[in-house]
Each structure stands twice: as structure tokens, then as C-alpha cells.
Amino acid sequence: MSEPFRGVLIGCGFFAKNHMHGWADADGAEIVAVCDLDEAKAKAMAAEFGIARTYTDAAAMFAAEKPDFADVATTVESHRPLVELSLANGAATICQKPFAETFADAKAMVDAAARAGKPLFVHENFRWQLPLIALRDALASGAIGRPTYARLSFRHGYDVYANQPYLAKTPRFALMDVGIHLYDTVRFLLGDAADIHCRTQSLKPGIAGEDAFVATLRHDSGVVSTIECSFFSKIVPDPFPQTLAWIEGDAGTLELTGDYRLRLHKDGTVTETDVEPEIPAWGDRPWHAVQDSVAAFERHVVDVLRGNAEPQPSGAHNLETLAMGLASYQSAETGSTVDLDRYMEESAR
Ligand SMILES: NC(=O)c1ccc[n+]([C@@H]2O[C@H](COP(=O)([O-])OP(=O)(O)OC[C@H]3O[C@@H](n4cnc5c(N)ncnc54)[C@H](O)[C@@H]3O)[C@@H](O)[C@H]2O)c1
Structure with a gap:
């Protein structure tokens, strides 16, 4: 068995908990650190999921952790700077929806992914x-x-x-x-x-x-x-x-x-x-179909990181x-x- 891909999570808010459960279930990926501007939220997420390191500054986290991938689970206004930072650090990058507030911001992220030669996903779990x-x-x-x-x-x-x-x-x-x-x-x-x-x-x-x-x-x-x-x-x-x-x-x-x-x-x-869909062991109604889809999307991310699939959907696809x-x-x-x-x-x- 090869080593799991090392990932970081940025944004420890409401929906990110589903991301973390999904990653905990996914074979082949491991979240090694989490980051939130609000230190208490980062620490609470780390405690719940047994994550060793927390950060309040994403740039510091990239410098220290050198992750294979980053999962951006913040709200839309921070997507472009965080996605560009992640790609500039050579990480495959997942961006929650909505991808961006403007077409220009979305295009800039797609261009940044092309320059970095790294996969860019939009977390479109539907x-x-x-x-x-x-x-x-x-x-x-x-x-x-x-x-x-x-x-x-x-x-x-x-x-x-x-x-x-x-x-x-x-x-x-x-x-x-x-x-x-x-x-x-x-x-x-x-x-x-x-x-x-x-x-x-x-x-x-x-x-x-x-x-x-x-x-x-x-x-x-x-x-x-x-x-x-x-x-x-x-x-x-x-x-x-x-x-x-x-x-x-x-x-x-x-x-x-x-x-x-x-x-x-x-x-x-x-x-x-x-x-x-079944209710995940960590899930509940009425969210179970959404929770199941987050886990499925994250298994797909691992498939892409292994070179077995193309992002569904990619940032480029999500422009339209x-x-x-x-x-x-x-x-x-x-x-x-x-x-x-x-x-x-x-x-x-
Ligand atoms: N795919 C889905 O089904 C689904 C469902 C719900 C929410 N969402 C999306 O998920 C995203 C997050 O939603 P939420 O409800 O969890 O929001 P939230 O406000 O609860 O959490 C966002 C967190 O990001 C942190 N944050 C913001 N900027 C940051 C930065 N620069 N560095 C580090 N941390 C930062 C905030 O402090 C906050 O804790 C939104 O874009 C929303 O549309 C998707």
C-alpha cells in the first residue's frame, strides 16, 4: 500500500464537518492539518477528528505542511486568494461552491491551475x-x-x-x-x-x-x-x-x-x-443523501490524485x-x- 495523500482543510465551519467525516472514511487520503481564521473553530475541528496541527494562517500552513492537496471549505469571498495560494504551493486544490463571485475570479483560478499543472476541483456534490x-x-x-x-x-x-x-x-x-x-x-x-x-x-x-x-x-x-x-x-x-x-x-x-x-x-x-442512499454511520436525516455524496466526491478526488480519473467537475468545467x-x-x-x-x-x- 502506498502512503496516503496528505491533505489540509481550510475553513472549519458548518459544512466542513461533512468534509472531515468523508476524508476520515476515504482510503488513500489523510487530513494532516486544519486551518481557520478563528482559532477556536480550528482547534474544535482538530479535537473532534484527531488532527495533530492547527493554523490560523493558510500561508503558514502550506509552508509547514507541504500538502499534496488542499480542501477549501470557506465561503465564496475567500476562494480566489486561498485557491491561488494552494496552487502556488503545488497542491491539488478543491474549492467549495460557489466557485467565485465573478467570472473573472473563476477564470483566474482556472488559469492558476493550468500554470501549476495541478488538478482544480469544484466541490459540486449534487x-x-x-x-x-x-x-x-x-x-x-x-x-x-x-x-x-x-x-x-x-x-x-x-x-x-x-x-x-x-x-x-x-x-x-x-x-x-x-x-x-x-x-x-x-x-x-x-x-x-x-x-x-x-x-x-x-x-x-x-x-x-x-x-x-x-x-x-x-x-x-x-x-x-x-x-x-x-x-x-x-x-x-x-x-x-x-x-x-x-x-x-x-x-x-x-x-x-x-x-x-x-x-x-x-x-x-x-x-x-x-x-x-444509506445514512452514513456519522450522518443523519435529512442530510444523508448530501453527506453520502460528499464522501463519494472525496473518494473521486483520491482517484484523480492517483491518476485514474479527471476532476468531476473541474474548475474549467465549472466556469460555464x-x-x-x-x-x-x-x-x-x-x-x-x-x-x-x-x-x-x-x-x-
Ligand atoms: N456542497 C454543499 O452541499 C454545501 C452545503 C453547505 C455549504 N456549502 C458551501 O460551503 C462553504 C462554507 O459554508 P459554511 O456554511 O460551512 O460556512 P461557515 O461560515 O460556517 O464556515 C466558513 C469558515 O471559513 C473560515 N474562513 C474564512 N476565510 C478564511 C481564511 N482566509 N482562512 C481560514 N479560514 C477562513 C471562517 O472563519 C469560517 O469558520 C460555502 O461556500 C457554502 O456555499 C456547500
């Missing part, structure tokens, strides 16, 4: 969720023939603000928080989009940004999809954090329901498969996903449909 993988596999098997229409829906009323209070204060919320997950997912399922039209709503009293949106996409393949998200829906039982899906094709329809069932409507009958999120704001502000190639060309200037 495409690593078992129900969505089962849906993609069913599509790829030709179960519904040629896809024509899709709807992805992430509507709920779960109190996300309890764990992530910053979400209530950010002027760009639903699209940047969950929208980009859904855009990555629809690209994963149905390929790239050519254009996008979006409407946003700000529903919860006192919220700074949009907490709901509906977007319509035209894909290069001709598929039309609607992507919808709401943090202000009163639903019993609340489906959070599931992505529900409805995809029609010329030979059938695939449906992903709120109780983790994949249903195939075909030839006058419906067949149903249970696609619920981010552009879809940013273009959605432009569409909502102007009431127009945004051509994504043109949007990216203009944003790259």
Missing part, C-alpha cells in the same frame, strides 16, 4: 448524489429515448438560516447557493445549455437577496428545461434537501420523487426503483456553470434571455 446518478444512468441507458423536456425542482421551507446565517444577508442567495448546484446537475444530466431566462423572487421578510427563482434553459441538444428553487415553500413532508426531477423523452418519462423513488413511465406502466448563475441575474434584471456563449465571451474580456 452530481455525486446517488438518486441523481441513478437518473443519469437511466437516461444514458436510453430508458426514455431522446429527452425532450426536463424539470429540476428544489423547493422547501427548511430553516437553512440556523446553520448558515450568512444566507439571509447575501444579496445573491438562491441562485448562487443552490442554483449553481442545479445548473451543474442539469449539465450532468442533459448536456450544456445555449441560453437562459430567469425570474427571481425575494419572499421571506427581511431577506437581503432572492430566495426563489425559476429559470428556463434551451440546451444545445434541443431539450428545454426548467430549473426551480425556493427556500420559502410550505410543503408537508418537506423534501429538503432533495432535488426532484421530471424528464420526458420520446419513449417515456423519468421521475425522481420526494421519497427517493425513481419512477419510469413507459409503455402504459410505471416501474419504481428505490434510490435512497458559474456563468449560468451570473447570467441568470442579468436575465432577471433585464427581463431578457441571455445567450451563454456570448455572456462568457463578454465576461472573459
